[in-house]
Amino acid sequence: SAVISQKPSRDICQRGTSLTIQCQVDSQVTMMFWYRQQPGQSLTLIATANQGSEATYESGFVIDKFPISRPNLTFSTLTVSNMSPEDSSIYLCSVKGRNTEAFFGQGTRLTVV
Amino acid sequence: AQTVTQSQPEMSVQEAETVTLSCTYDTSENNYYLFWYKQPPSRQMILVIRQEAYKQQNATENRFSVNFQKAAKSFSLKISDSQLGDTAMYFCAFIKAAGNKLTFGGGTRVLVKP
Numbered sequence: 338s339a340v341i342s343q344k345p346s347r348d349i350c351q352r353g354t355s356l357t358i359q360c361q362v363d364s365q366v367t368m369m370f371w372y373r374q375q376p377g378q379s380l381t382l383i384a385t386a387n388q389g390s391e392a393t394y395e396s397g398f399v400i401d402k403f404p405i406s407r408p409n410l411t412f413s414t415l416t417v418s419n420m421s422p423e424d425s426s427i428y429l430c431s432v433k434g435r436n437t438e439a440f441f442g443q444g445t446r447l448t449v450v
Numbered sequence: 451a452q453t454v455t456q457s458q459p460e461m462s463v464q465e466a467e468t469v470t471l472s473c474t475y476d477t478s479e480n481n482y483y484l485f486w487y488k489q490p491p492s493r494q495m496i497l498v499i500r501q502e503a504y505k506q507q508n509a510t511e512n513r514f515s516v517n518f519q520k521a522a523k524s525f526s527l528k529i530s531d532s533q534l535g536d537t538a539m540y541f542c543a544f545i546k547a548a549g550n551k552l553t554f555g556g557g558t559r560v561l562v563k564p
Contacts, residue, residue, distance in 0.1 A: 438497050441495035
């Protein structure tokens with residue numbers, strides 16, 4: 338299994354500002370995934386981050402709002418830009434395991450005020 | 451596109467009793483994997499159990515077992531001898547065998563009562 342460290346674990350931010358979430362994996366992985374979980378909802382995939390190329394965004398998510406970096410095979414960041422209260426969610430990073438299962442970071446609880 | 455449906459928003463069960471969570475899915479794929487994940491209040495997503503579609507035998511992990519009905523596209527989770535620590539959100543998830551993207555159901559909140 339993969340061990341994923343995600344930080345910050347929570348933050349309260351002012352609207353109009355940006356927050357960068359970091360995700361560190363204890364092994365090299367080709368793809369990392371970023372999910373959003375709105376209050377009381379299920380997980381929705383934001384984008385897939387590949388090392389050495391631009392992230393692939395899902396419908397409804399754009400790079401200007403959620404820029405992603407993937408500088409190496411063990412690390413990725415997701416930035417939530419120009420935040421509004423509607424961005425208040427849990428954000429989770431994930432990697433795919435050897436047996437197709439997904440492993441997740443601890444999640445970042447973001448509250449925008 | 452795949453869809454995953456969990457029809458029970460919330461379930462409660464007495465400690466030591468058994469509870470069954472339902473999950474149905476829709477896909478045209480023949481090879482895929484199904485999962486149940488647990489999300490306690492700590493937010494950490496924890497893999498509970500995994501089922502390969504080409505295996506007829508239902509997966510079992512200690513007190514957790516599944517009833518996988520491929521023709522009916524049904525994948526229920528049974529929690530036996532429920533414990534207080536089982537209180538959490540439970541998500542059913544699907545992935546194509548050659549795919550990378552998980553599709554999640556809406557979740558079922560399980561409350562284990564003492």
